[in-house]
Amino acid sequence: MKKKSIDHAQLLLLKLLSAEDMYGYQIILELARRSSNVFELKEGTLYPVLHGMERDGYVEAYEKTAPTGRVRRYYHLTRAGRAALAEEEKAWQEYSGAVNAVLHFA
Amino acid sequence: MDRNEYCERVLAEVGRLTNDETDDLRNELAGHIEDHAEALVEHGYTEEDAAARAVELMGDPEETGKALRDQYGGWWLVIMRRIAVFITLVVCVQSFFMLPIFSNVYESVRERLRPTVSSVSWDELDGAADLCERIPIGDDIVQLNRIEYGVREGKRQAVLWVSAYDRLPGRKVYERLIETMSLQSERCETMYGEDGNWYSSCRSSGGSLYVHYGQHTVPLEEGDTYVTFVYDRFGERVETRIELPEGGTQP
Numbered sequence: 595m596k597k598k599s600i601d602h603a604q605l606l607l608l609k610l611l612s613a614e615d616m617y618g619y620q621i622i623l624e625l626a627r628r629s630s631n632v633f634e635l636k637e638g639t640l641y642p643v644l645h646g647m648e649r650d651g652y653v654e655a656y657e658k659t660a661p662t663g664r665v666r667r668y669y670h671l672t673r674a675g676r677a678a679l680a681e682e683e684k685a686w687q688e689y690s691g692a693v694n695a696v697l698h699f700a
Numbered sequence: 701m702d703r704n705e706y707c708e709r710v711l712a713e714v715g716r717l718t719n720d721e722t723d724d725l726r727n728e729l730a731g732h733i734e735d736h737a738e739a740l741v742e743h744g745y746t747e748e749d750a751a752a753r754a755v756e757l758m759g760d761p762e763e764t765g766k767a768l769r770d771q772y773g774g775w776w777l778v779i780m781r782r783i784a785v786f787i788t789l790v791v792c793v794q795s796f797f798m799l800p801i802f803s804n805v806y807e808s809v810r811e812r813l814r815p816t817v818s819s820v821s822w823d824e825l826d827g828a829a830d831l832c833e834r835i836p837i838g839d840d841i842v843q844l845n846r847i848e849y850g851v852r853e854g855k856r857q858a859v860l861w862v863s864a865y866d867r868l869p870g871r872k873v874y875e876r877l878i879e880t881m882s883l884q885s886e887r888c889e890t891m892y893g894e895d896g897n898w899y900s901s902c903r904s905s906g907g908s909l910y911v912h913y914g915q916h917t918v919p920l921e922e923g924d925t926y927v928t929f930v931y932d933r934f935g936e937r938v939e940t941r942i943e944l945p946e947g948g949t950q951p
Contacts, residue, residue, distance in 0.1 A: 618728060619735040636759025637732065638710070641725075642767030649771055664735075667728045 603635070603643045604652075605686060608671065608679040611653060617666040618644065644669055652678050703733045706755050713765020714772060718781075721772070733758060804910040805870035811911050812869075815845035816900075817861045818915065825850040828948035835940055837931055840864055840873050842881065844929065849920060849944055856920045857891075858883070858927050858944065864912040872908045883916035884928045891917050920944075 610616060610624055621644075622637050647653045652675035659665050671679070701709075707726045711717070717725065733754045740750035758764070828848040835842045842864045849858035864878045879899060882890045891897070900913040918927055924944065931938040 618732045622732075622736075636757070636764075637736070638706075638729070638758035638761065638764035639767060641728065642764065642771055645768060645771040664731055665727065666731055667724065 602686065604647060605682040607643060607647065608652065608675055608682065611669055611671040612676065612679055615668045615670045617668050701755055703730055703751060703755055706758060706761050709761035710765040710768065713762050714768045717772060801870055807911050808865045808869040811863050811865055815843060815863060816913050817846045820852065820859055823851045823854065827945040829945035833940065835938060837877065837938060840866055840877055842878060844942065847942055858918050858920050860916045860929060862914045862916065865910065872910060873912055875909050878912055878914040880933055881929060881931045883918040884930055885918050885920060886924050886926065889919055891919060
């Protein structure tokens with residue numbers, strides 16, 4: 595299947611972080627796993643999205659040391675982030691429903 | 701391009717950040733590349749190839765740096781944040797030094813609402829009553845709080861509790877105001893010194909007086925019905941007649 599760039603990166607990141615706190619590289623792996631490697635993302639572009647979500651108060655960052663001794667920056671979804679996720683999920687459902695309705699119009 | 705060069709090129713595009721923000725961002729990007737390189741080594745890459753591939757997969761550093769710059773808002777935001785921190789610090793320090801003033805205001809207000817009255821031991825208490833009279837003298841207020849009379853250590857006498865404070869809570873009261881006032885009997889007798897009067901005060905750490913408490917005593921004779929509290933200084937004379945109450949108990 596042809597790989598596609600992500601147009602709704604914030605929605606996908608909010609959804610991933612709603613399950614557990616994650617660090618950047620872990621998010622990339624999880625995104626690839628859940629989309630069966632369909633989404634293609636230049637990994638560096640993940641950070642502007644994460645930092646923008648932090649600025650907007652949707653996520654909070656904290657540092658945690660891995661067993662290897664490497665300090666990683668984890669992102670945690672805030673209450674405002676959960677509200678934004680619910681809103682964006684609803685908007686996406688309406689949008690995808692409308693697209694499907696057009697595609698399947700008899 | 702190696703890992704360090706990638707990080708520096710991103711940071712160069714982001715622009716002005718605080719030292720902490722710069723360190724955090726550099727560590728985060730470098731950590732990501734290291735994580736990915738380690739994973740590639742596990743998939744059979746050589747360390748050199750894995751490092752190069754991990755950097756390549758990060759994409760264009762200038763593009764990432766510009767996108768990050770939009771999130772941080774530029775150097776002026778850093779300056780505004782530092783000004784905000786500075787102002788907050790100044791306000792905190794100033795508040796710390798103003799704490800004693802708040803304490804003095806509290807004491808001054810508390811004295812108006814719940815006057816301070818100490819207790820004395822009577823052989824025989826003939827009468828006692830709370831007073832709620834305020835006498836303005838200059839910019840200050842002298843408040844009559846309570847009177848008790850009876851026999852004490854074999855002598856008939858009356859004790860009056862007073863306090864003084866400025867009209868405005870938290871401002872200083874004249875140091876010797878209630879010390880210069882006297883409690884007089886119907887025959888204009890009075891008592892001086894430690895036997896007759898006792899004073900206490902609420903002072904700031906700098907020694908300024910904000911509330912002054914006093915206890916005045918006067919000798920009585922059988923049949924006396926009133927005492928007089930007198931201020932007579934600087935050409936101003938204020939006399940307040942206080943009727944001796946019948947009955948009453950100590951608080």
